[in-house]
Amino acid sequence: MYKQELINTHTRIKPYIHNTPVLTSRLINKVAGANLYFKCENFQRMGAFKxxxxxxxxxxxxxxxxxxxxxxxxxxxxxxxxxxxxxxxxxxxxxxxxxxxxxxxxxxxxxxxxxxxxxxxxxxxxxxxxxxxxxxxxxxxIHPSNDIAVILGQGTATKELLEQQPNLDYIFAPVGGGGLVAGTILAATHFGKDCKIIGGEPFEVDDAYRSLQSGKIESNNSTHTLADGLKTQLGEHNFPIIREGIERIIRVTEAEIIHAMKMMWERLKIVCEPSSAVAFAALLREKDPFKSKNIGIIVSGGNVDLTNLPF
Amino acid sequence: MYKQELINTHTRIKPYIHNTPVLTSRLINKVAGANLYFKCENFQRMGAFKxxxxxxxxxxxxxxxxxxxxxxxxxxxxxxxxxxxxxxxxxxxxxxxxxxxxxxxxxxxxxxxxxxxxxxxxxxxxxxxxxxxxxxxxxxxIHPSNDIAVILGQGTATKELLEQQPNLDYIFAPVGGGGLVAGTILAATHFGKDCKIIGGEPFEVDDAYRSLQSGKIESNNSTHTLADGLKTQLGEHNFPIIREGIERIIRVTEAEIIHAMKMMWERLKIVCEPSSAVAFAALLREKDPFKSKNIGIIVSGGNVDLTNLPF
Incomplete structure (x- = not known):
């Protein structure tokens, strides 16, 4: 389902978007114990996959x-x-x-x-x-995340990533409103080779993690996270896709987000926002199951206040 | 001269280096009034063209x-x-x-x-x-800049840039010890189509600017610049190449370096060091002669202390 729609979507929006670069770092691979491919949507127009x-x-x-x-x-x-x-x-x-x-x-x-x-x-x-x-x-x-046209659009990032790196075992994506991760799931299903999706989510706003457990859409009581793009909750269009297609969600602390973000700035030399470091932070938190695997990481955006950095 | 050597050099070092991405920004093009192609050597291994x-x-x-x-x-x-x-x-x-x-x-x-x-x-x-x-x-x-093998190696960045963007009218490069700009000149001469080289240099360490004027290698009395990679002086191997092949050197203030660097971080979403913002700063200082031209900018490196930024 949605394979042809994803192809059509990509053809449709191509003139208006960048096919963003995929970056690697031998040092980060060494730290992570796996082969990481960072899909840099911080380089997307207006600075995010949105x-x-x-x-x-x-x-x-x-x-x-x-x-x-x-x-x-x-x-x-x-x-x-x-x-x-x-x-x-x-x-x-x-x-x-x-x-x-x-x-x-x-x-x-x-x-x-x-x-x-x-x-x-x-x-x-x-x-x-x-x-x-x-x-x-x-x-x-137009809803930011709970809209099938939006979800299909976000999925084109993963379609591009898999065109460049077809043999990914996993793709890690941050989970906020659920549009990105739902699109990632659809694209990986149709264009990957048994490529599994892992979500990264802050403990502070773990509504999606809890939604998977309870089977219904949960919301956040408090929203004290640096990852300000991930405070929103899932919706009725993306939740079924996520529930069916996601392998699991790994939750991360605020300190882990900052640590991952700093490593991306220092080693990948990219400016990315806290939300976009959550997927990488999830991998760094639980390295063992992913040892020596080929892993895509969606770097969701780069819009950050340079005069107010968390490090 | 050096065409075949550049080709051989590139073939030789290819397995050990990244072919770094070239980034663009419509907003930066609007600000600059020209079409800019940033060759991102901050993404090179160990973080610089060196x-x-x-x-x-x-x-x-x-x-x-x-x-x-x-x-x-x-x-x-x-x-x-x-x-x-x-x-x-x-x-x-x-x-x-x-x-x-x-x-x-x-x-x-x-x-x-x-x-x-x-x-x-x-x-x-x-x-x-x-x-x-x-x-x-x-x-x-092995001298960091005054060595023909080093100069040829640095020139491969421009060879790659011109392979991707053959119709550049100008390439801007920062001028420090002169290895990068000399290599840029050699590669542009052989692989460009009437592509001219402009050097960017801080007023605070304008030894190369003065060397071009006096016809002999000048040194710096003081070295108070944020662009710590550009404090060194030219040498007898690169100076003749630079003197013969450079169009001109544009000098920039420290404030102009910081402004250019911040714009690169904010708009290109890249982490780059002050030295590597000097070429872009030079263009921003003197936009008129370059209006609507196709311009390559060598972003030389990205090794910077994130806890001590100038903005």
Whole structure:
């Protein structure tokens, strides 16, 4: 299921995205005891894999829907992704952001030509504001992770990775809202050779880990993690894919995230955000089962405040 | 001249080096008003282009010379490069380092299996210590920049860049000891299509700029620059190549180096050292003559202390 859709998606969005480089480090391989291939979506346009899903979701709309624009609520990478993708495709975008979002994030979204709608920093206020835009402007709501067009878009990162490294035994991906890991599962199923997916998730926001255990979508009581891209919960479209296709989720501490992130900066020489170090941190935490294996690591994004680093 | 040597050099060292990625950024192109192609030697093994020259220099030795090992004096990237290249090639290496070199640099060199010889932090002491190793161990001295085998090795970065982007109008490279820029000139002459070379150099250590003016090798009175890889002066092997082949040198302030480096971290999402931002800083300082041109930028290295950043 979804094989042809993934191929079509990739063909569709290719002109708008980068085929990002895959980096390796002998020293990191030595530390990890395995052969690691880092798929660097921090080099993706606007700095994260989200550009893939946002582009695909907009391109799947009808001409009439495109004419009325798109709306989402996000203060993170998906806000920028939808704004840039919409701009590239000549579509109007409305981004609902909490009024306490950092100015730099608002500016980035504005620079991509989106209209920002500010609201109180609650989920209720965000959803209400989004609804209003849908009703008054006729804009189509695009969810950052719980949307099959978005999920298929995110999966193209893994499709590219497997085109370059066909013999991966495992791919590690961070688990936040579940769009990336669900797309990773679909792509690995169809383009890998018995390639298994491992999720990385912070202990502080382990809703997905608990959802797998309970069999229903759990949420987080607190969200005290550096990995600010991973605070959101799974949705009804991606949870079944994840439940069926994921091998397991490995949880990591905040200290492990910082350690992994620093090693990626020092050894891979890349700027990546804490969320994107969670997958690598998961591998470093549990090396034994993965000894000498060929392992892909999805580096999800690189949008980080350089003046406020955790090391 | 040197065309066949460059081809042979590249073939020779290929198994030991990375063909590093070339990165682009639409936003940076907009800021620069030109099409920029960043050749990311910060992703090279041990984190800098120096691995190319060091590998080539050792491979050019006779079996008897290899048997007695190699020696250099450096506290920077060439120390690590020679140590790692020697290790890979099964050759003993001796690295003369000033006794005030940071522990982290000594450790990196030791980890690559080299013997460190500490000396007083003066050029005189360094040369004396190197001489002693040559005499007592029979080791061959390899100069970090003023050696034709090293220069040819460094030139392979530009050969790769032009293989990927054949229509570059200019390549910008930082100017330190002159090995990189001389190699860049040789490779651009033979593999480019009327591709001109521009050097970037800090005002604080503008010995090469002054050497071009006076026609003889000048040195620096003070060396107060963040670009610690660019403090050394030109030599009799690379100066003639540079004098004949360089279009011009653009000097930059320390603030311009920091600004360029920060933009590379933020927009390209790469970790690069101040020295490696000098070429890009030179372009940002003088954009007008390069408007709409295709421009390669050599990002020379990425070895930087993450806990002591200039921004």
């Amino acid at each position: 550009m893939r899903g946002a582009t695909n979701a907009i391109m799947q709309l009808s001409e009439s829907e495109k004419h009325h624009g798109v709306v989402t609520h996000s203060s993170g990478n998906f806000a920028q992704a939808l704004a840039l993708a919409a701009k590239e495709l000549g579509v109007k975008s409305y981004i609902v952001m909490p009024n306490n979002a950092p100015e730099v994030k608002k500016k980035a979204v504005k620079d991509y030509g989106a209209s920002i709608i500010e609201c109180e920093p609650t989920l209720e206020a965000r959803e209400k504001a989004s609804k209003e835009i849908q009703e008054t402007k006729g804009a189509t709501f | 691995m190319r020259g060091a590998t080539n220099a050792i491979m050019q030795l006779s079996e008897s010379e290899k048997h007695h090992g190699v020696v250099t004096h450096s506290s920077g990237n060439f120390a690590q490069a020679l140590a790692l290249a020697a290790k890979e090639l099964g050759v003993k290496s001796y690295i003369v380092m000033p006794n005030n070199a940071p522990e982290v640099k000594k450790k990196a060199v030791k980890d690559y299996g080299a013997s460190i010889i500490e000396c007083e932090p003066t050029l005189e002491a360094r040369e004396k210590a190197s001489k002693e190793i040559q005499e007592t161990k029979g080791a061959t001295f």
